[in-house]
Amino acid sequence: MTGSELPQATPSSPVAPLTPAPLTPAPLSTEPLTPASLSAARQAVSAAGRIVVKVGSSSLTTAEGGLDRSRLDALVDAVAARCAAGSQVVLVSSGAIAAGLAPLGVTRRPRDLATQQAAASVGQLTLAHAYANSFGRYALTVGQVLLTADDVVRRAHYRNAQRTFSRLLAFGAVPVVNENDTVATEEIRFGDNDRLAALVAHLVGADALFLLSDVDALYDGDPRQPGAQRVTEVAGAADVDGVRAGTVGASGLGTGGMASKLAAARLAASAGIPVLLAGAADAVRALGPADVGTAFAVTGSRLTARRFWLGHAADATGRLTLDDGAVAAVVGRRRSLLAAGITAVDGSFDAGDVVELVDLSGHVVARGVVGFDATELPALIGRSSHDLPAEQRREVVHADDLVPLPSP
Ligand SMILES: Nc1ncnc2c1ncn2[C@@H]1O[C@H](COP(=O)(O)OP(=O)(O)O)[C@@H](O)[C@H]1O
Ligand SMILES: N[C@@H](CCC(=O)OP(=O)(O)O)C(=O)O
Numbered sequence: 001m002t003g004s005e006l007p008q009a010t011p012s013s014p015v016a017p018l019t020p021a022p023l024t025p026a027p028l029s030t031e032p033l034t035p036a037s038l039s040a041a042r043q044a045v046s047a048a049g050r051i052v053v054k055v056g057s058s059s060l061t062t063a064e065g066g067l068d069r070s071r072l073d074a075l076v077d078a079v080a081a082r083c084a085a086g087s088q089v090v091l092v093s094s095g096a097i098a099a100g101l102a103p104l105g106v107t108r109r110p111r112d113l114a115t116q117q118a119a120a121s122v123g124q125l126t127l128a129h130a131y132a133n134s135f136g137r138y139a140l141t142v143g144q145v146l147l148t149a150d151d152v153v154r155r156a157h158y159r160n161a162q163r164t165f166s167r168l169l170a171f172g173a174v175p176v177v178n179e180n181d182t183v184a185t186e187e188i189r190f191g192d193n194d195r196l197a198a199l200v201a202h203l204v205g206a207d208a209l210f211l212l213s214d215v216d217a218l219y220d221g222d223p224r225q226p227g228a229q230r231v232t233e234v235a236g237a238a239d240v241d242g243v244r245a246g247t248v249g250a251s252g253l254g255t256g257g258m259a260s261k262l263a264a265a266r267l268a269a270s271a272g273i274p275v276l277l278a279g280a281a282d283a284v285r286a287l288g289p290a291d292v293g294t295a296f297a298v299t300g301s302r303l304t305a306r307r308f309w310l311g312h313a314a315d316a317t318g319r320l321t322l323d324d325g326a327v328a329a330v331v332g333r334r335r336s337l338l339a340a341g342i343t344a345v346d347g348s349f350d351a352g353d354v355v356e357l358v359d360l361s362g363h364v365v366a367r368g369v370v371g372f373d374a375t376e377l378p379a380l381i382g383r384s385s386h387d388l389p390a391e392q393r394r395e396v397v398h399a400d401d402l403v404p405l406p407s408p
Contacts, residue, residue: 039233041295044274046288048207050169053079053287054092054197058214059280060099060127065107067099067126071280073134075212078283079174080138088169090204091142092177092197093131099123120181131176141173146180149190152199152313158305165204194264201273202308209268209275210286211261216279218262218294222246234265234296237406265296267312270406272302299406310354311367311403318347318374319356319364320396327359330366331404336395337368339388342381349374357397368402371395 036043045051055075062068079089097109097116100123110116128144135142145164151157168175177200179190190196194211201209219228221244234240245258265275278286278293285292303311322330326341337357349355350373357366371394372380385393 035289035291038289038291039295039297041233041235041274041297042276042290044298045208045210045276045295046290048087048274050088050090050204050206051082051208051210051287052090052092052197052201052204052206053210053212054193055094055212055280056193056214057094057098059212060093060095064102065098065109066102067095067123067130069130069134072130073137075280075283076131076134076137078287080135080140081284082287083138083140083174090165090169090175090177090200090206091131092193092200093127094178094193096120096124096127096178096181099126117182117184124178124181127178128176135174141171142176143168143173145175145177147177147196147200148180148184152196152203152309153315155306155309155314158203158309158313162203162305165200169204192260194260195267198264198268198271198273199313201268202271202303202312203305206273209265209273211265211275211277212280212283212286213258213261213277214280215258216282216293218243218245218258218277220244222258231294234269234294236297236299237266240266265294266299266406269296269298270300271308271312272298272300274298303403307403310369310401311405314354314367316347316356316367317353318345318349318370319358320345320370320377321358321360321362322365323360327365330357330397330399330402334399334402334404336399337397337402338385339377339380339392339396340382340384342377342396345374345377345381347374355397357402364405366402366404368397370397 060068060072079091083089097119100119100121101107101109103122104119106115106119110119131142147161151161165175179193179196197209197211215223218231220231220242221228231239231243240262243262245262247257247259261277265277268275275296276286276290276293277296282292320337320342321344322337323341323343326337329335329341330337343360347355349370351371353370354367355370356364357368359365377396380388380392
């Protein structure tokens, strides 16, 4: 079967009753959609049962800056086709701020948080309404989920969000997610939705993440500059070594540019979720045979919610600097961190908090739950266990509570 033979979703089909569907998505057609000649990562994203699709502001707005309903409808067409093929889809959509500018008479994307929040407050309504109408053409129900960083950073909130998504998907609804811009403060904002999408992909147990933007793929340099080459497959860190990913997009409407997409793609891939980064204009092929854009193969195994939270979501309240031997033991041999390998302690934390472990040049190599208060540690660091009093002769970070991170 080819992409063009994907089961078609038909607008205005009769409204299906809203009965819970099984939690495990139905497997997609046994016939592969993706030609066997394409990479395993493309096969994986194409065959994925539960997926997260993220679309950026720049792909949903007109040249004048308002919400572009025809582009939104085209995206929904592609998502609805994927739903009809048997996938469960969570849509992470930016565009609230952009959609709120014109109704408020604001002509350029504001820099100050209060105006961005006012615009998001107006625009999110427009956006949600547009999605409800557009998915309604396929008798698909949408549910709005607005998340703050706290919802993924705090464990109890994480579990709560997980339950909500799980129930929405069981009902056959399409969750439409955005950051809750109107209440997020500067300190706790995601700002761009790429990282949010990677975190949501893990939270919902997605089998693939799609990052759709106004550029058709990752390039080794800014594609607006002559000579930039397309990167089609990313199997590991070496494939993005020389890539210069800008932090500002062409449209001036998005946030984070390609740099935040690349970081989000690598984050998801390191947690066992393959990623396809493609143009929103190519959504039908991206969500069908996956023969467009840049595919990121998984570089790590799927982490439990707790280890993912530890490694990527939880707020770190301090940092411990490790000598080379400790880095090799902790990252290379997955050992617990002992006081002997620590050269410096920064921050104010209590035993049980999450801290970053950095190497001598300041790169974060791991994160973990610290077993001592910040005030206790300076007297212990650099000393081997048998020199320490019996009550302090224990791991500073236990291997079970420690998550090594991919090198930057
Ligand atoms: N190495 C690169 N590869 C691809 N695009 C890049 C690169 N560096 C910078 N960009 C720019 O990143 C932009 C996408 O980022 P952004 O506008 O934030 O998108 P979105 O609104 O979809 O989140 C593209 O328009 C492109 O011009
Ligand atoms: N939450 C914001 C998203 C910020 C943003 O612009 O993100 P993106 O376009 O994905 O880089 C909004 O809806 O406007």
